[in-house]
Amino acid sequence: MNHPELTLTDRRFGQTRRHDAWWLQPLAVFLGLSVFGLYSLWVVFQGDHYHHGPYLSPFYAPLLFDPAGHISGHSWLAGRPDWLPLWVPPSLLILWAPLGFRFTCYYYRGAYYKAFWADPPSCTVSEPRKEYRGEGSFPLIIQNVHRYFLYFALIFVVILAYDAWKALWFDNGNGGKSFGIGIGTLILTGNAILLGGYTLGCHSLRHLVGGIRDRLSGAPIRRTAYNCVSCLNRRHMLWAWMSLCWVGFSDVYVRLCSMGVLSDWRIL
Amino acid sequence: MATATFRIWRGDANEGKFVDYETEVSEGMVVLDAVHKIQAEQANDLAVRWNCKAGKCGSCSAEVNGNPKLMCMTRLNEIPLDAPVTVEPMHAFPLIKDLVTDVSWNFEVKKKIKPFNPRPADADDGTWRMAQEDIDRVQEFRKCIECYLCQDVCHVLREHDLHDKFIGPRFFVYAAALEMHPLDTENRLEELKNTDGIGYCNITKCCTKVCPEHITITDNAIIPLKERVVDQFYDPIKKLFRIFRPKQ
Numbered sequence: 001m002n003h004p005e006l007t008l009t010d011r012r013f014g015q016t017r018r019h020d021a022w023w024l025q026p027l028a029v030f031l032g033l034s035v036f037g038l039y040s041l042w043v044v045f046q047g048d049h050y051h052h053g054p055y056l057s058p059f060y061a062p063l064l065f066d067p068a069g070h071i072s073g074h075s076w077l078a079g080r081p082d083w084l085p086l087w088v089p090p091s092l093l094i095l096w097a098p099l100g101f102r103f104t105c106y107y108y109r110g111a112y113y114k115a116f117w118a119d120p121p122s123c124t125v126s127e128p129r130k131e132y133r134g135e136g137s138f139p140l141i142i143q144n145v146h147r148y149f150l151y152f153a154l155i156f157v158v159i160l161a162y163d164a165w166k167a168l169w170f171d172n173g174n175g176g177k178s179f180g181i182g183i184g185t186l187i188l189t190g191n192a193i194l195l196g197g198y199t200l201g202c203h204s205l206r207h208l209v210g211g212i213r214d215r216l217s218g219a220p221i222r223r224t225a226y227n228c229v230s231c232l233n234r235r236h237m238l239w240a241w242m243s244l245c246w247v248g249f250s251d252v253y254v255r256l257c258s259m260g261v262l263s264d265w266r267i268l
Numbered sequence: 269m270a271t272a273t274f275r276i277w278r279g280d281a282n283e284g285k286f287v288d289y290e291t292e293v294s295e296g297m298v299v300l301d302a303v304h305k306i307q308a309e310q311a312n313d314l315a316v317r318w319n320c321k322a323g324k325c326g327s328c329s330a331e332v333n334g335n336p337k338l339m340c341m342t343r344l345n346e347i348p349l350d351a352p353v354t355v356e357p358m359h360a361f362p363l364i365k366d367l368v369t370d371v372s373w374n375f376e377v378k379k380k381i382k383p384f385n386p387r388p389a390d391a392d393d394g395t396w397r398m399a400q401e402d403i404d405r406v407q408e409f410r411k412c413i414e415c416y417l418c419q420d421v422c423h424v425l426r427e428h429d430l431h432d433k434f435i436g437p438r439f440f441v442y443a444a445a446l447e448m449h450p451l452d453t454e455n456r457l458e459e460l461k462n463t464d465g466i467g468y469c470n471i472t473k474c475c476t477k478v479c480p481e482h483i484t485i486t487d488n489a490i491i492p493l494k495e496r497v498v499d500q501f502y503d504p505i506k507k508l509f510r511i512f513r514p515k516q
Contacts, residue, residue: 003286008277009359011427017334017354106491110471120423123474124334124359132428136467144502147495203487207495215450217399233487 013128014121022122029115033108036244040099043251044091049258050251054167055184057251058191060091062159074166097152102244104146106203107236109135147204154205157196164189170266181268184253191243191250198239201232269294272344274302275352276314280365287311288352293344299355300328300339303367315366323480326415330367331356336417336478358420371416377435381443382459386451402450408488409445411481414438418475418485424468434465437475437485444489447496457500460493469494 016022043050043059047067050057056074065077067089075090102108113119120127135143167185172178199205210216210226217223232239256262269292278287289306300318307314316339319325323341330339333347333354347353361369390397418437424430435443443464447456460466475485483489499506 001288003275003288008279008284008356008363017331017356019333019348019351106471110473110486113470114472119470120427120472120474123421123423123472123477124331124336124426127423127427130428132424132430132468134424134465134468134470136461136465140470141467141502144498147498147503203491204495207492207499211492211495212499214448214452215399215402217402223401236487 011126013118013126015126016122016124018122018124022125026115026118026121029111032241032244033112033115036248039248040095044095045089047089047091049255050091052184052254052257052264053171053182054169055182055188055254055257055264056163056166057254058160058163058188058195058247059095059251061156061163062094064090064093066090074163097149098156101146101149101153101199102240104143104149105240106146107240109143111237147208150199150202150204150208153199153202157192157199160188160192160195164192179268180266182264182266184257184264186267187246187250187253191246194239194243194246197232198236198243200229201234201236201239202229203233203236205229206233270349272302272349273352274299274306275354276303276306276311276367277356278311278314278366279363281363284363284366286354286356293349295345297344298340299330299332299337299342299344299347299353302344302353303339303355315364315368317368324413326413326480329358329415329417329420331358331420336420338415338417338480341480358416360420360422360425361416373431374414374416374419374436374438377439378442380459380463381435381439381446382454382456384446384449384452385454387453396451398450405488406445406448408483409441411483412438412441413481415480417478417480421474421478422469423472423474424465430465430468433463434468437469437490439464440466440469440493441483441485441489444493447493457493457497461497461501466490466493466497 040059050060051072051074056063056072062076063072063074065080066072066075068080114121118128119132133140135141164185167188168179168181169177170180206226206229209229210222213219213222216226253262257264271290272293273288273290275286275288278284289310291302291305291309293302300321303314303316307316316328318328318340320327321340323338326338328339330337332339332342336358339355355367357363357367357369361371361373364370386396389395416438419425422436424434425436443456443460446452446454469490471486471491473486476487479485
């Protein structure tokens with residue numbers, strides 16, 4: 001049987017001869033990133049229920065100052081700087097760094113170009129636009145700033161690890177602190193580990209620690225660092241999603257504890 | 269014996285159509301076997317390029333059910349046979365006839381990449397010394413069989429026809445193999461940025477997914493090259509370092 005109605009190259013949007021559910025992955029990425037983006041936006045401006053005892057939501061870490069009417073015990077400054085407009089919440093001052101790191105991340109770029117711009121929607125699936133400029137010209141040439149966001153992200157890993165450490169020390173009722181482990185401690189520790197796994201597997205870091213060189217045989221420390229980053233980099237997508245989900249989960253947990261919906265179970 | 273329908277593109281650069289061929293299939297067959305069976309029994313003039321039937325020559329590249337594949341490595345038990353199996357030529361290159369495309373553009377691109385330029389020999393007998401761990405990284409790139417499936421799936425070539433501005437994943441792998449070689453002294457970064465179009469790659473990883481040799485094209489070749497281009501042209505701190513670094 002002949003099929004004259006079928007052309008070899010059909011470039012209408014969404015055209016493909018693939019039989020599999022090619023739309024499933026971009027749809028999942030679209031929904032995942034949209035939900036996280038909207039939730040982040042809400043958390044930034046909501047400014048309440050961001051701490052519970054020794055726990056601090058990672059969306060607010062580091063907490064430069066407490067929002068009006070709150071004394072969390074986690075803030076770095078005594079109060080809001082006078083020069084800062086009142087509408088600016090503390091988390092807005094810090095979240096640009098981790099969000100910028102994720103936005104310019106090589107994995108996420110490939111994922112959201114497909115999911116949000118359909119550029120392409122999936123492999124061998126036709127696109128909605130004829131024009132294509134790629135990352136070689138404005139505006140996407142800005143993605144090359146990724147390594148600078150990496151430097152900030154590395155600082156954030158240290159800060160979140162410190163927050164996990166602080167989550168081990170609970171008020172003992174006598175004005176002092178005593179060692180303990182709660183579910184929140186495990187959650188915040190998991191958050192620091194997952195974020196560390198994601199950040200330390202970054203393609204830019206891999207380049208900076210060793211990829212930049214053609215020969216690593218004479219530099220054992222550099223070689224070990226390159227091998228370790230490469231090891232994490234092989235599962236970069238997995239680390240990216242696990243750390244993203246865990247950040248959200250950590251905030252939800254602290255929020256629910258703070259609201260009294262959940263009571264934090266102390267293991268030790 | 270079971271039968272399956274293969275919907276094969278028949279035609280040349282000017283005109284053509286898909287034609288259904290029903291043929292018997294048996295256990296262990298690959299798509300190329302079925303195409304050969306159809307060629308032998310029903311369509312003697314069906315043009316198909318092939319050579320090794322072992323996934324090593326890279327000749328029988330085509331699109332099977334919309335996925336760029338080596339026909340000789342696509343087993344029939346891995347694809348649904350209850351619907352017609354579409355077999356068509358690669359889309360990124362000019363069609364010659366039926367399943368055969370003109371891939372000579374790739375040969376011309378390869379000629380433009382600066383060749384291997386080793387440092388002076390390490391020993392008096394004109395040989396060099398390399399550590400295995402230094403060569404391991406580029407060893408992966410040498411697995412390429414030049415099937416051009418990565419070129420075919422890349423939307424920059426396939427969808428946007430930017431053949432004059434973008435050399436494609438295969439040649440970023442080739443450039444990476446040279447650029448990262450411990451003996452090589454050539455600098456190809458300016459060409460990679462300006463004429464080879466590495467900035468057009470938007471890291472969709474389709475090339476990595478279709479590579480029959482499982483070369484991690486995007487993560488191990490393209491992104492490291494992108495990072496080297498950033499070092500050279502976009503990173504202001506790196507530029508500062510270069511200004512103050514003593515000349516070697």
